[in-house]
Amino acid sequence: MRSQDVRKLAPEMDPLRMGMGWTEEDLGKPQILVESTFGDSHPGSAHLFELVNLAAQGVQEAGGKAARYFATDICDGMAQGHDGINYSLASRDAICNLIEIHERATTFDAGVFIASCDKAVPAHLMAIGRTNLPTVMVTGGVMDAGPGLLTLEQIGMYSAMCARGEISEEKFKWYKHHACPSCGACSFMGTASTMQIMAESLGLMLPGTALLPAMCEDLRTAAERAGRQAMFLAEKNLRPHDMVTMESFENAIMVHAAISGSTNALMHIPAIAHEFGIDLDADTFDRMHRGAHYLLDIRPAGRFPAQYFYYAGGVPRVMEEIKSMLHLDVMTVTGKTLGENLEELKKNGFYQHCDAILAEKTAGFARPVSREDIIHSFDNAKGTDGSIAILKGNLAPEGCVIKHTACPKNMFEATLRAKPYDSEEACISAVLHGEVKPGDAIFIRYEGPRGSGMPEMFYTGEAICADPKLASSVALITDGRFSGASRGPVIGHVSPEAAVGGPIALVEQDDLIQIDVHNRKLAIVGVKGEPKTPEEMDAILAERRANWKPKAPKYTKGLLKLYSQHAVSPMKGAYME
Numbered sequence: 001m002r003s004q005d006v007r008k009l010a011p012e013m014d015p016l017r018m019g020m021g022w023t024e025e026d027l028g029k030p031q032i033l034v035e036s037t038f039g040d041s042h043p044g045s046a047h048l049f050e051l052v053n054l055a056a057q058g059v060q061e062a063g064g065k066a067a068r069y070f071a072t073d074i075c076d077g078m079a080q081g082h083d084g085i086n087y088s089l090a091s092r093d094a095i096c097n098l099i100e101i102h103e104r105a106t107t108f109d110a111g112v113f114i115a116s117c118d119k120a121v122p123a124h125l126m127a128i129g130r131t132n133l134p135t136v137m138v139t140g141g142v143m144d145a146g147p148g149l150l151t152l153e154q155i156g157m158y159s160a161m162c163a164r165g166e167i168s169e170e171k172f173k174w175y176k177h178h179a180c181p182s183c184g185a186c187s188f189m190g191t192a193s194t195m196q197i198m199a200e201s202l203g204l205m206l207p208g209t210a211l212l213p214a215m216c217e218d219l220r221t222a223a224e225r226a227g228r229q230a231m232f233l234a235e236k237n238l239r240p241h242d243m244v245t246m247e248s249f250e251n252a253i254m255v256h257a258a259i260s261g262s263t264n265a266l267m268h269i270p271a272i273a274h275e276f277g278i279d280l281d282a283d284t285f286d287r288m289h290r291g292a293h294y295l296l297d298i299r300p301a302g303r304f305p306a307q308y309f310y311y312a313g314g315v316p317r318v319m320e321e322i323k324s325m326l327h328l329d330v331m332t333v334t335g336k337t338l339g340e341n342l343e344e345l346k347k348n349g350f351y352q353h354c355d356a357i358l359a360e361k362t363a364g365f366a367r368p369v370s371r372e373d374i375i376h377s378f379d380n381a382k383g384t385d386g387s388i389a390i391l392k393g394n395l396a397p398e399g400c401v402i403k404h405t406a407c408p409k410n411m412f413e414a415t416l417r418a419k420p421y422d423s424e425e426a427c428i429s430a431v432l433h434g435e436v437k438p439g440d441a442i443f444i445r446y447e448g449p450r451g452s453g454m455p456e457m458f459y460t461g462e463a464i465c466a467d468p469k470l471a472s473s474v475a476l477i478t479d480g481r482f483s484g485a486s487r488g489p490v491i492g493h494v495s496p497e498a499a500v501g502g503p504i505a506l507v508e509q510d511d512l513i514q515i516d517v518h519n520r521k522l523a524i525v526g527v528k529g530e531p532k533t534p535e536e537m538d539a540i541l542a543e544r545r546a547n548w549k550p551k552a553p554k555y556t557k558g559l560l561k562l563y564s565q566h567a568v569s570p571m572k573g574a575y576m577e
Contacts, residue, residue, distance in 0.1 A: 001234065003031035006107040022065065030064040030234045031107075032056075032227070033133070035099055035124070036114035039072030044116035044192060047183035047214060048140050051223040055112040055138060058227020064234070066227065067108070071098040073120035076456060076483065077152065077186070086453035088119060089481070090563040092268075093576045095123035096130065096275075103131045110234035112226050116140030116185045116214075121195040122268035126575075128204060129275030132241050134233035136226045136333045137204045139196035141214035143184030145305035152179045152186045153300050153483070156462030163432050164467075184214025187306045188299040190483060194261035195268060200315045201252040202272075203243055203332035207341040208316050208350055213307045229333060238335060241276065247327035249273050249280055250288065251338070254325045257292035258318050260301045260387035260405045263482060263492060271573030282390050282399050282571045286520065289386025294405060295321055295376040300487050301387075301405050304374055311358035312374035316345050321378045390571075391491065393523030394537060395503050395513070398495035399571045400477075403486070404517050408472040411489040412518060416441035416475055417529060418511035422498075423447070424480070428460045431470070438473035441513040445504050446551060447480030448497025449567035449574045453560050458483035461490045475515060477522070479504050481570070491515070491522065493570035499551065506544040 007013050007027065014027050034055050038048035056066035073095060079085040103111070111133045113124040121139060128135045145151050155175060162172040185192035193211055200210035206229060209222040232238075249269065256265055266282055273280035295318060298304050319326060319342060328339030336344075345351065355371065362369040376382055387405040392398075404412065419436065420443040421427040427444045430436050448454050457480050464470045465488040475489040479497035482490050496502030503524070507513075512526030526532050527540060555561040566576040 001030055001109045002107050003109050004028070026065045030109040030231060032059045032064045032066045032230050032234065033103060033108040033111040034059070034066045034068045034114070034227075035102060035111060036068075036070055037073040037095070037116070037120040038070050038114075041072050042075030042078060042117070043143055043180055043183040044075065044140060044185045045073060045120070048114055048116065051114050051138060051140060051220070054220055054223040055114065055227040058224040059112070059231060060227075062228040062231035064231045067106070069102045071095045071102070073115070073117060073123070076118050080456065080458060085455035086560060088456070089267075089449065089454045089574060090559055092119035092123045092126070093563065094559060095120060096126040099124065099127035100130055103127070103133055108133060110230040111135040112138060112230045114138045114140065114223070116192060116196070118191040118195070118264065121192065121199055122272060125195075125199060125202070125204065125272045126275045128240050129244070129272055132239050134230070134237065134239050135204070136206065136229045136233065137199045138223050138226045139199055139205065139210050141184045141212040141216070141219045142193060142306045143180055143187050143214055144182045144307060145187045146178040146181050149305055150175065150179050151188050151299055151305050153188045153190065155179055156459055157466045159459070160432065160463040160466040182215050185306075189259060189261065189296065189301070189306055191262040191264040193306045193309070194256065194259065194265050197255060197259060197261070197315055198252050198265060198269065201255040202248050203330055203338060204240065205333065207332070207334065207345055208314055210315050211306060211309050213310060232335065233333065236335060238333075243331040243333065244276055245330060246278055246280075248330045249278060251326050251330060253285055253288045254292060254322055255315065255318055257289045257386040258294060258322050259296045259298070260294050260403070263388060263401045263403050263486075266388065266401050266493065267481070267570055267574045271575040274573055274575060282401065285388060286390035289388055291384065292325070292386035293322060293378050293381035294383035294387050295378070295381055297374055297376065297382065302382075308358075308361075308374050311354055311361055312371045313351055313354045316342060316350065317354075317371070317375050321375065389517050389520055391515070391517070391520050391522040393514075393521045394541065395507070395522045395524050396494045397503065398569055400491050400494040400522055402489075402491045402517060406487045407489045407517070410472055411475060411515065414475065414515045415525065416513050416515070418443060418507050418509060418513050420445060420507045420509065424455070424457055424460055428463055431460060431463045431467070436470060436474060438469055441475045441477055443504065443507055444476070444478040444480060445498035445507070447478055448499055449570060450564045451479065451497055451499035452554050453563055454481055454570065454574060456481055456483050457490070457492070458486055461486045461488055464488055475513070477504070477513070479570070489515070495569045495571045497570070501545065501548060501550065503541060505548055506541055508544070
């Protein structure tokens with residue numbers, strides 16, 4: 001074991017560990033790192049300490065010794081509406097770096113990594129790829145929905161309605177006070193839920209353990225089992241790089257299409273792949289989503305809160321439905337292939353257990369709810385062209401992303417008039433005060449990784465969707481990103497970004513903007529409302545580029561200075577190089 005080898009090299013190791021209560025017997029056991037984002041930072045992390053201790057218990061039961069380490073994450077929801085959101089994406093890389101320090105500075109034989117939310121789960125997956133420590137992932141599950149199946153992604157809509165006087169302050173307060181009734185990740189298919197599912201889809205979790213209801217006993221059992229499984233991985237020296245291949249990532253992308261996952265996964269999955277030494281670009285997502293069957297009726301694109309995902313059979317059920325599209329021979333943390341895991345779940349009562357919970361949870365509904373109401377069958381898919389598309393053109397030469405399953409069909413082909421803003425604050429004020437009109441393409445720029453850390457444009461998107469005049473007639477285009485809960489005609493990750501002189505920086509008032517989802521096109525096709533030929537537009541953009549001057553750096557010290565200097569393009573993963 002690596003830990004025992006290091007003990008021989010570092011004579012201080014034994015006395016220092018005994019100083020925190022380790023016994024002489026403990027010193028000779030396999031050393032297991034239990035890493036988590038536990039902290040009183042948000043509901044996705046506040047409950048993780050119990051899971052940490054259960055994982056440590058599982059390690060002990062299997063004959064090892066666990067060491068608990070913590071790298072608390074932040075909450076995108078709490079960071080919304082102020083400059084705190086600028087730290088969100090950078091925090092992913094900061095957490096990954098800290099986990100690397102934890103693992104490399106002491107040396108462990110295996111790990112259990114525990115996280116729930118938007119940046120924490122991808123950070124842990126990146127760290128697993130970077131350290132190559134034999135590791136099993138545990139995700140902290142999803143919170144319950146509130147009264148009337150109220151969920152947090154609806155709050156942005158109610159906020160905009162309150163600002164326009166459509167609902168009272170008292171009613172808005174009630175919604176806020178009842179949207180998060182328990183710990184866990186937010187109860188919709190946002191980035192947190194998506195990335196929990198991606199962790200299992202990559203083969204780095206025990207089968208059927210992603211996106212469990214955070215308060216259920218099954219999650220606690222999963223944490224303890226993970227501790228025992230980490231000991232198995234240590235004994236077999238089964239490392240992530242032995243398991244996770246390009247085929248594993250292709251499996252994850254197919255599951256992403258089936259669940260209509262968050263657009264943020266298009267940054268996180270390439271960043272994770274990069275740490276595994278695998279080059280995965282956004283075009284791979286577009287290629288694999290074409291013709292992919294979209295199955296999930298979970299919010300924000302569907303009807304049910306995210307806790308119902310597990311009741312319907314979770315990741316294994318999705319994989320069963322799209323089995324013909326998956327690589328079943330990839331290895332997983334069980335020491336078995338994906339195909340073997342799926343067959344075992346059929347035999348051990350997993351699906352019967354889920355069916356029983358679904359029947360119990362929906363007993364009071366107006367009509368019976370079946371598994372297929374939540375996870376459709378392959379042959380009865382909600383859609384057959386995936387859920388995202390990568391658009392390119394003279395406005396986004398390196399690409400941008402749209403979640404077309406959340407976009408009104410009439411906006412798949414549209415020509416709109418540009419209305420650019422250089423910050424989200426200016427843009428959302430314009431939306432709320434009636435300055436944005438049907439037929440506008442509103443731009444929020446200088447919000448990419450090198451501009452401001454790439455915050456979410458969630459509130460602006462929700463303000464548009466909450467206005468019946470704008471919801472199906474206005475597009476929001478940005479070099480920033482969106483929440484996994486964002487809806488409507490919203491296009492993000494425009495690359496190159498404005499801060500490095502991308503064409504989005506050159507857009508002027510009343511430029512004609514062409515959106516063509518079917519043909520994967522986003523382009524400037526006219527000036528001051530007058531159409532131009534491609535050659536004319538090239539000449540106009542060349543002249544604008546010659547006159548463009550970069551903005552002064554927004555951050556001159558601290559983490560965001562480092563991130564803005566070293567982040568790669570969003571379409572490559574927005575990681576620091």
